[in-house]
Amino acid sequence: MTEKLEAVLKEDRVFEPPESFRRSARLSDPAQYEALYRQSLDDPEAFWGRVASELHWFKPWERVLEWEAPNARWFVGGRTNLAYNALDRHLAARRTKAAIVFEGEPGDSQVLTYHDLHREVSKFANVLKGLGVKAGDRVTIYLPMIPEAAVAMLACARIGAIHSVVFGGFSASALADRIKDAQASVLITADGGYRRGSVVPLKNNADEALADAPGIQSVVVVRRTGEDISMQPGRDHWYHELMQNASDVCPAEPLDAEHPLFILYTSGSTGKPKGVMHTTGGYQTYVYLTAQYVFDLQEQDTYFCTADVGWVTGHSYVVYGPLLNGATTVMYEGAPNWPDPGRIWQVIDKYGVSVLYTAPTAIRAFMKAGEQWPLKARLESLRLLGTVGEPINPEAWVWYYNVIGKGRCPVVDTWWQTETGGIMITTLPGVHPMKPGHAGKPFFGVEPAIVDASGQPVSNPDEGGHLIIRRPWPSMLRTVWGDPQRYFNQYWSQYPGNYFTGDGARRDADGYYLIMGRVDDVLNVSGHRLGTMEVESALVSHPAVAESAVVGKPDPVKGESIVAFVTLKAGRAGSDALKGELKAHVAKVIGAIARPDEIRFTDALPKTRSGKIMRRLLRQIAAGETDIKGDTSTLEDRAVVEKLKAGE
Ligand code: WTA
Numbered sequence: 001m002t003e004k005l006e007a008v009l010k011e012d013r014v015f016e017p018p019e020s021f022r023r024s025a026r027l028s029d030p031a032q033y034e035a036l037y038r039q040s041l042d043d044p045e046a047f048w049g050r051v052a053s054e055l056h057w058f059k060p061w062e063r064v065l066e067w068e069a070p071n072a073r074w075f076v077g078g079r080t081n082l083a084y085n086a087l088d089r090h091l092a093a094r095r096t097k098a099a100i101v102f103e104g105e106p107g108d109s110q111v112l113t114y115h116d117l118h119r120e121v122s123k124f125a126n127v128l129k130g131l132g133v134k135a136g137d138r139v140t141i142y143l144p145m146i147p148e149a150a151v152a153m154l155a156c157a158r159i160g161a162i163h164s165v166v167f168g169g170f171s172a173s174a175l176a177d178r179i180k181d182a183q184a185s186v187l188i189t190a191d192g193g194y195r196r197g198s199v200v201p202l203k204n205n206a207d208e209a210l211a212d213a214p215g216i217q218s219v220v221v222v223r224r225t226g227e228d229i230s231m232q233p234g235r236d237h238w239y240h241e242l243m244q245n246a247s248d249v250c251p252a253e254p255l256d257a258e259h260p261l262f263i264l265y266t267s268g269s270t271g272k273p274k275g276v277m278h279t280t281g282g283y284q285t286y287v288y289l290t291a292q293y294v295f296d297l298q299e300q301d302t303y304f305c306t307a308d309v310g311w312v313t314g315h316s317y318v319v320y321g322p323l324l325n326g327a328t329t330v331m332y333e334g335a336p337n338w339p340d341p342g343r344i345w346q347v348i349d350k351y352g353v354s355v356l357y358t359a360p361t362a363i364r365a366f367m368k369a370g371e372q373w374p375l376k377a378r379l380e381s382l383r384l385l386g387t388v389g390e391p392i393n394p395e396a397w398v399w400y401y402n403v404i405g406k407g408r409c410p411v412v413d414t415w416w417q418t419e420t421g422g423i424m425i426t427t428l429p430g431v432h433p434m435k436p437g438h439a440g441k442p443f444f445g446v447e448p449a450i451v452d453a454s455g456q457p458v459s460n461p462d463e464g465g466h467l468i469i470r471r472p473w474p475s476m477l478r479t480v481w482g483d484p485q486r487y488f489n490q491y492w493s494q495y496p497g498n499y500f501t502g503d504g505a506r507r508d509a510d511g512y513y514l515i516m517g518r519v520d521d522v523l524n525v526s527g528h529r530l531g532t533m534e535v536e537s538a539l540v541s542h543p544a545v546a547e548s549a550v551v552g553k554p555d556p557v558k559g560e561s562i563v564a565f566v567t568l569k570a571g572r573a574g575s576d577a578l579k580g581e582l583k584a585h586v587a588k589v590i591g592a593i594a595r596p597d598e599i600r601f602t603d604a605l606p607k608t609r610s611g612k613i614m615r616r617l618l619r620q621i622a623a624g625e626t627d628i629k630g631d632t633s634t635l636e637d638r639a640v641v642e643k644l645k646a647g648e
Pocket of ligand 1: 311312313387388389390391392414415416417418419439501516517518524527528529
């Protein structure tokens with residue numbers, strides 16, 4: 001018992017890359033990493049120019065980088081196309097190789113070769129053109145994890161339309177907000193999608209959203225579940241019908257390197273999600289290289305990332321990174337533990353997956369379900385494991401390494417963000433010893449630093465501070481869609497000339513970074529980013545709620561759970577029924593991922609004399625700490641805290 005407890009709290013072991021892995025790895029010598037890393041910082045233009053020239057350019061760039069903080073332009077003057085690089089470029093050597101291997105939640109499967117995917121993408125690109133979509137237009141994609149999601153993204157990239165993928169778990173009103181913000185004219189959705197044995201009514205949600213987002217002129221509907229849905233004549237079209245008549249010839253558009261590729265909404269510290277915008281040339285170059293080195297992608301690999309395409313991990317490492325490398329990428333539609341916790345391990349055996357990339361929250365859930373599930377599977381094909389999205393506790397890391405990887409697969413703990421586009425900090429699997437809980441070293445071209453509030457680098461190893469990035473990298477976000485001021489304020493104003501990540505971190509004497517988590521009002525619930533203010537504004541939109549404050553509480557599986565402190569309007573009384581109603585209300589406004597785990601009614605919220613809610617106190621109270629530490633001298637009314645602690 002004591003032994004187990006210690007493993008939870010502390011893990012000092014260092015794991016060398018397994019010899020069997022190292023022998024065939026792309027990079028296996030720390031000196032190689034050091035030399036490449038040096039080059040990438042000493043002469044970034046030469047380094048990135050060399051990488052980019054492995055891809056196809058219709059017109060070469062004139063300059064690799066133009067940088068005047070906070071505006072970066074990569075491969076200036078060059079013309080390229082990501083869909084060309086992900087598809088056409090592979091046709092000569094990999095025409096019949098599987099590009100996408102799809103597993104539906106009900107157990108159906110489908111394989112698309114590079115030839116197939118190229119054809120489907122070309123056809124759908126023509127469909128989009130037929131609907132009047134032009135380069136620069138925004139197309140919203142609200143689909144389950146089915147191959148059509150990748151087809152739609154690549155078809156947009158092929159003609160220069162900007163895609164905005166909205167996670168299928170988001171509600172109608174969240175979808176409407178994102179459509180309106182992007183001013184999208186076309187929506188691609190499905191009748192439904194499978195999730196935990198039931199059907200997510202995507203088209204119904206879309207109809208509800210469109211009542212509030214009239215800018216959408218055409219809706220393309222993929223038939224997935226066969227639900228009875230309504231189709232509005234003139235506006236709504238079946239995907240399969242449009243595809244039937246579409247030509248399969250659609251040359252890839254030579255696009256400017258800085259042509260916008262996609263917008264992806266993510267939570268920040270205000271109530272309104274921001275549309276992070278990425279562009280073509282730099283993004284493709286960076287995700288190509290990171291996928292290649294971090295996952296050690298080789299010709300015979302079958303690569304499986306469990307993320308949904310609605311998140312950035314799905315963009316960069318389900319679709320674009322693997323396909324740019326000519327790899328086989330597995331897409332799985334449903335929940336990894338449906339109908340039982342053995343599902344994900346069955347999928348790995350079924351397709352012979354060699355590289356697995358998933359989230360700590362999933363690993364912790366599998367740990368909780370028990371070893372018997374992975375032990376039923378062979379898992380012999382695995383050679384490399386990865387995690388992303390939140391800090392991984394050493395105990396879960398060691399479990400992943402031993403029980404899933406059988407001590408034979410290195411684990412890469414990859415730190416990055418929607419804004420960074422690609423992996424920024426990680427160990428390289430054949431090169432670096434692994435320290436559970438530490439993400440590791442910066443990737444090529446990335447220059448991180450840890451600074452105090454005044455911007456001074458912290459002076460000692462293991463001293464915590466804010467994580468910043470000192471120079472631009474190719475897949476850096478270029479702006480917040482429609483709001484350049486917010487782009488500047490959010491990322492570039494705290495530490496002028498440096499990108500501020502919003503994360504706290506420390507670095508040890510070996511140069512390994514350990515990410516401590518967000519330092520702003522952003523929660524990380526099961527690896528999903530959520531703003532506390534987003535949840536608060538959903539709560540106060542309920543007629544019974546006067547005010548609310550939302551905080552995260554440490555959770556053994558989800559990382560953080562959501563606790564909402566709520567004051568009610570006069571005349572309204574708190575009850576269990578109302579708690580249930582408020583939780584359902586938040587799920588309706590944002591989506592089930594934002595449903596509070598706990599609602600606590602209170603007469604008042606602790607505030608400073610200037611009226612700011614003291615979240616730090618609430619976090620301590622939510623975590624059940626009885627001894628409230630830190631400075632409470634600015635607290636307006638001490639009695640409020642005593643009452644909250646007593647659970648009144
Ligand atoms: C957190 C997901 C610790 C971090 C790709 C970051 C991590 C936020 C890790 C971005 C990791 C991501 N270790 N924390 N390996 N990876 N995070 O935009 O707080 O959904 O700022 O991108 O997740 O979340 P996002």
